Amino acid sequence: MRTKVILGLGAVALPLLLRNLYVIMFLVPDEMEQGPIYRIFFYHLPAFLVAAVGYLTAMVASVMYLVKKDQKYDAIAVAATETALAFxxxxxxxxxxxxRIIWGIWWAWDPRLTWALISWLVYFGYLMLRSAIDDPTERAKNSAVLSIFGSASVAVTWKAIEWWRTQHPGPVLSIRTGGVQKIDPMMENMIYVNFLALLLLGVIFMLVRLRQEEAQREIDALRRYAHAMN
Incomplete structure (x- = not known):
């Protein structure tokens, strides 16, 4: 069943990604001030949004693990975290x-950029923590706590451009500007459509990774059983 879901999502995501790439490169109108580099924005913002969805999924799964003590929620949290880290x-x-193109430097210690990096490091630390703990129950419990607290860094990243003076461009989507149109409608619509395409891709990644995680857990359980029998 899950294989059919993955294949179905892929059948939708791949054509949509290719269509979006064509529209972004050839049909979306030019931006007067930034030039061609602005087109990277159609991947930059949707990738952040997909990552945020992944972090949120990991947080919810972590809460569910602490409540239910069911390892399947820990597996979901791992798969969601790894997917979020990629995006x-x-x-x-x-x-x-x-x-580098607009500011002339590869990195500025801007609040939004800095908190985005902090969030990435927190969740990378989540994976490092898991690799350092052998006991499955302890690993799941400690990881869940870190995931829940780590979600605060994602919230700060989201609000950073509103809380501090920042070089980072301000909100441009009308859903965050009270309906005020700050960019060409075609550009805004393209952001939404590419977010959908990348979200579908993210769900595929997560489902594949979840299957791998579940298979690995079954193997580990068999190894522990065989070791106990010896």
Missing amino acids: AAVNLVTGMIWG
Whole structure:
């Protein structure tokens, strides 16, 4: 069943990603001040949004683990975290490329950028913590606590451009500007459509990773059983 879901999502995501790439490169109108580099924005912002969805999913799954003590929620949290880290890395790298062209430097210690990096490091630390703990129950419990607290860094990243003076561009989507249109409607619509495409891709990554995690847990359980029998 899960294989069919993954294949179905892929059948939708791949054509949509290719269509979006064509529209972004050839049909979306030019931006007067930034030039061609602004097109990276159509991947930069959606990648951050997909990462945020992944972090939120991990947090909810972590809470559910602490409540239910069911390892399946820990597996979901791991898969969601790894997916979020991948998209957050895309967000950071595309932001650095944009900054090099527009600001003339690869990295500025801007509040938004800094908190995005902090969030990435927190969740990378989540994976490092898991690798350092052998007992499955202790690993799941400690990881869940870190994931829940780590979600605060994601919230700060989201609000940083409103809380501090920042070089980072302010909100441009009308859903965050009280309906005020700050960019060309075609550009804004393209952001939403590419977010959908990347979100579908993220769900595929997460489902594949979840299957791998579940299979690995079954193998580990068999090894522990065999060791106990000896």
